[in-house]
C-alpha cells in the first residue's frame with residue numbers, strides 16, 4: 001500500500017479506493033428504487049462518509065508504518081562500557097560496534 005491513496009468516484013458516488021498500483025477495494029453499488037429517493041440520497045451520503053473515513057484510516061496506517069520504519073533506522077545503540085552513556089544510531093555504526101569511538105580507541 002503506497003501513499004498515493006485516493007477515493008475514486010463514479011457518477012458522483014464513491015466507487016472504490018485505490019493507490020498508485022491499483023484498486024484496494026470497491027464499494028457496494030447503491031440500488032435506486034422508485035419512490036425511495038430519500039433513502040437513496042441518505043445511502044449515498046453515508047457512503048461518502050464511509051469513504052472519507054476509510055481513506056483517513058488507510059492514510060493513518062501508511063503514516064504509522066512510515067514512522068515505524070523511521071524509528072527502526074533511528075534506533076539508538078548504547079556503548080557497552082559501564083557508565084558510558086554515548087548513544088549512536090545505526091548510521092553511526094551503533095548496531096555494529098558495541099562501544100563508542102572513544103572507548104574503541106581506549107581498548
Ligand SMILES: [Zn+2]
Pocket residue numbers: 079080081084085086099100101102103
Ligand atoms: Zn563509551
